[in-house]
Amino acid sequence: MDVKADSLYQEMQAMIGQARLQTSATPEIQANPGAAGEFSTMLKSAIDGVNDMQMNSKSMQHSFEMGDPSLSLADVMLAKEKAGIAFEATVQVRNKVLDAYKQIMNMPV
Numbered sequence: 001m002d003v004k005a006d007s008l009y010q011e012m013q014a015m016i017g018q019a020r021l022q023t024s025a026t027p028e029i030q031a032n033p034g035a036a037g038e039f040s041t042m043l044k045s046a047i048d049g050v051n052d053m054q055m056n057s058k059s060m061q062h063s064f065e066m067g068d069p070s071l072s073l074a075d076v077m078l079a080k081e082k083a084g085i086a087f088e089a090t091v092q093v094r095n096k097v098l099d100a101y102k103q104i105m106n107m108p109v
Contacts, residue, residue: 050086057083 057079
């Protein structure tokens with residue numbers, strides 16, 4: 001099984017670059033009241049992407065178990081690992097957001 005960590009890293013860097021381009025188009029969040037809507041849209045699309053990866057992985061697993069000759073075990077395992085990594089990253093982002101929220105709520109006013 002030939003897993004390319006570099007290609008996954010490059011995909012992540014490309015996503016970061018796209019996110020930076022989107023944020024550089026609106027440099028002042030406070031001056032843009034629609035930024036909250038854009039953030040929620042971006043967050044929803046990211047979560048939907050992770051969900052799609054998990055659903056695709058599950059359908060590939062089911063097809064492989066049913067004997068689909070077009071799927072190899074390596075393809076199924078790669079899809080499963082990508083979905084797992086994406087889910088773990090989503091959980092880590094959620095944890096960081098919750099930590100930031102707790103810190104903000106504990107700040108003295």
